[in-house]
Amino acid sequence: MSSMAKAPLLEVKDLAIEVSTRRGPAKVVEHLNFMVKPGEALGVVGESGCGKSITMLGMMGLLPPGARVVDGTATLEGRDLLKLSNRELRKVRGGQVGFVFQDPMTSFNPVMTIGDQLIEPLLYHRAMSKADAWKRAGELMRLVGIPGGEKRLSDYPHQLSGGMRQRVMIAMGLACDPSLLIADEPTTALDVTIQAQILDLVKDLRARLGMAVVWITHDLALVSGLVDRIIVLYAGRIVEEADVDDLYKRPSHPYTIGLLGSLPRLHGPEGRRLASIGGTPPEPGRRPKGCAFAPRCSMKIARCETEEPQLAPLPGSTRHRAACWVAGTVSVEAAA
Amino acid sequence: MLRYIATRILIWIPSVVVLLLAIYALAFYGAGDPIKLIFLRAPGDVAFDPVRIEAIREQAGLNQPFLVQFANYIWKVLHGNFGNSLLSGRPVWKTVAAAAPISFQIGLLAILLTAIVAIPLGVLAALKQNSRLDYLIVSVSLFLWAIPAYVAGPLLMVLLIAILPGADIPYGWGGIFDPRIVLPLLVLSFQPIALITRQTRAAVIEIMSEDFVRTARAKGVPELVVAFKHIMRPVLTPVVTQLGLIMITLVNGAIFVEYVFGLPGLGRLTVQAILHNDYPIILAVTLIGVTVAMATNLIVDLLYPILDPRAGQGGR
Amino acid sequence: MAVETLAAPASAADIEKHASLWSDAWHRLLANRLAMVGLAVIVLLILVAIFGPWMTPYDFLSQDLNARNELPNAAHWLGTDELGRDVLARVIYGARTALIVSLIVTAIAVAIGVTLGAIAGYAGGPLDSAIMWLTDMTMSVPNLLLAVVINASLKPPLTAWMDRMYQATLNPIWRNSLIVDFVLVFGAMALVSWPAYCRLVRAQVLSVRSRNYVTAARALGLPTRVILMRYIVPNAIGPLIVAVSAGLGAAMVLESAFSFLGVGVNPPAPSWGNMISDGLRVWRTYPHLLAAPAAVLGIATIAFSFLGDGLNDALNPKGRK
Secondary structure (H helix, E strand, C coil): CHHHHCCCCEEEEEEEEEEEECCEEEEEEEEEEEEECCCCEEEEECCCCCCHHHHHHHHCCCCCCCEEEEEEEEEECCEEHHHCCHHHHHHHECCCEEEECCCCCCCCCCCCCHHHHHCHHHHHHCCCCHHHHHHHHHHHHHHCCCCCHHHHHHCCHHHCCHHHHHHHHHHHHHCCCCCEEEEECCCCCCCHHHHHHHHHHHHHHHHHHCCEEEEEECCCCHHHHCCCEEEEEECCEEEEEEEHHHHHHCCCCHHHHHHHCCCCCCCCCCCCCCCCCCCCCCCCCCCCCCCCCHHHCCCCCHHHHCCCCCCEECCCCCCCEECCHHHHHHHHHHHC | CHHHHHHHHHHHHHHHHHHHHHHHHHHHHHCCCHHHHHHHHCCCCHHHCHHHHHHHHHHHCCCCCHHHHHHHHHHHHHCCCCCECCCCCCEHHHHHHHHHHHHHHHHHHHHHHHHHHHHHHHHHHHHCCCCHHHHHHHHHHHHHHHCCHHHHHHHHHHHHHHHCCCCCCCCCCCCCCCHHHHHHHHHHHHHHHHHHHHHHHHHHHHHHCCHHHHHHHHCCCCHHHHHHHHHHHHHHHHHHCCHHHHHHHHHHHHHHHHHHCCCCCHHHHHHHHHHCCCHHHHHHHHHHHHHHHHHHHHHHHHHHHHHCCCCCHHHC | CCCCCCCCCCCCCHHHHHHHHHHHHHHHHHCCHHHHHHHHHHHHHHHHHHHHHHHCCCCCCCCCCCCCCCCCCCCCCCCECCCCCEHHHHHHHHHHHHHHHHHHHHHHHHHHHHHHHHHHHHHCHHHHHHHHHHHHHHHCCCHHHHHHHHHHHHHHHHHHHHHHHHHHHCCHHHHCHHHHHHHHHHHHHHHHHHHHHHHHHHHHHHHHHCCHHHHHHHHCCCCHHHHHHHHHHHHHHHHHHHHHHHHHHHHHHHHHHHHHCCCCCCCCCCCHHHHHHHHHHHCCCCHHHHHHHHHHHHHHHHHHHHHHHHHHHHHCHHHCC
């Protein structure tokens, strides 16, 4: 437990978020616990709609209308973000915490030059003059590897390619040297070759600047080279949590196994192959009684449909945890 | 950019010419022989003296082919010569020149009033979406949009007299600082206000859910700056594109408002001309109306790339 | 707005989905109070237009010179005009005029607009550009002025033509000047009303055309006519209903505007527009002569506007949050 010596940068406890649906309020995120240490990179993995983006938005007071945080704490450097006033929270956003969003096309204001958008964090957090901010923006452009640097600042977003825009977005997130960068599926909208470039850029920047990174994605394989730890979300709850190498070596929750698209190395009770995951996740507010994944699970046992499994350490490890009745028994059998 | 402007103007000119041609053709083949129209009103039996009519026709160039006459008419119009009124015999341009400033002053005031009232109301409704205030603003603007000027005007006059029995009837023109302007100005602005309020509301609601607004918030930009810099500018684009429609409602509205409230502008002139079948005047005011509406469209087209840098990039 | 019904499950069969789309829209409409008020007023208006004339004790023409310019009273609920005619009876007959004109005009305008829009959207190319150019141009002209010019220009030649026909055939139908009025009023109004429908149908055709099932139907070699009828029309019908509801109200306003300007349906057939215009001359002494038709016209147009807005919300749920 030596790595626990450092105090966590961000610690989320028991977070619950609710959205209004046609059938009334429904919890989309519940009992969420995780932490990010200074300089650490955390991968948050899950299908769309599993609550990964809304968790990050919820902590930062950026929820869309109709959604609200109903429970929990999110402590960033000793302060609970959920208790901050709008004004204080505004200082955190773009200051201590930088954001990179998914779609570089729609995430830029089409009627403002990218320079005007890039200098905003500097103007409102560092109180820089416009001229200084513009100069710093040019440096940031070079930092994220945009050829031409400050010359592109007076371009409009539509004049840049998707990969370029995403680089600018990263520059925007890093403008005020944040201690945490939250990247919400930043490569999903990009071509495969560009994805790799962006990934390498963030990896490189993290090595140089030392900020912590939370990388949200639905693609487990993509983040393997970037993050230290991974949490896997399903229907608003964590189903598995592990150090990245451990997770790839020993994925334990059937959902994680499905995400990796691999075969279970040990035969489950019914010994079926798990090449893909059929079906769709439950709609918010329509969670089944037992394990939320049970209807899609090929390894389920009777207990899965009646009792919900809690996140528990797997035998032989304190840092690898899963919420699955079967995962535990499979591992026990393997150990036996 | 220059190429964009040039293209817009090149598309615009034939549209205007074709419209003018169509209207002139209607007059030429429809309204009947202009000479007869003139002399039918003249005393005596001139209309039935074919020799004299032929002579005058020859002199006025009215025996020339249609297109030549059209070209002549346009040429004269460009020089401000619209012919003479059948009713008063005075040159049309003098009558129009006396009436036009009144209509333009009221029209400009109405646009100003619309901008001042409608944009804040639309923003307010959008911010309080689905609240009672929102429903109120939306229903009132539906109401104002639906009610024609010749219904709203008279009803408001009846109401005014009912509430203030001693009040002067707001009838006639005394300049834009005369209190009599208030009621007609309101009635004229009802429809544009309704239109822009709903347009602004829809645009604000749409823009507020855009990703880039979330990006701005995520950067820690203060809410007021988000509202003005990030939301209002994109909102203005769809609102400004409605200017053409506003101009049409203003031209339509002016016809009734000026008639009901006795304002001696182009609108009342139109009604009088229609009532007396004074064709040269009908033609002149229609030309003015069409030109103003088309010019507004051109201005909107030309403004567009300034409002939205994505437009007109082809000619960069 | 307040109450929303459940959407059908995504797995439902296509036919069920179609049916539930409409019942869904209907439920949303039922929940919209303003729209329901509008619908009730319109239904009442239609009933009055059909049956009203038989229920009033007075004819719209019968004059009672002993009871001229009476204020509303027990015998004449809305008073009488300067010829002693019952205002209520005239307003009721006016409803008939208004509805007939707006129905016919909208029908003509929809026919023109749908045809041109479908052709433009389906044919594409220069034909599309030409039709859209015409549409844009018509839309950018102040429609009232255009209608007035059409009306004023075509009336003399049409009347002259009717005269010639009468002299040639001696058939009294050619002497009926009401025909000229109706043809001109309908024609002029339809000519300024079709562009909205044309645009709408074209946009629908374009969006539906590119969908896979239409491409599949084309690949199967189905004739264009069949594709239009079976795939494109059903998809365009929702937005078209919204546009027609708004169009009916607009046509009613346009009719009264024409009558107000004296270029509409001529007296004695009462029209709200010319009642308002008559009332305007005497409103200081007899305000009811102005207020009655103005209020009725106002209520009718607002009813159409509320219904149209409600239909829009009900049929395009995507447009709302």
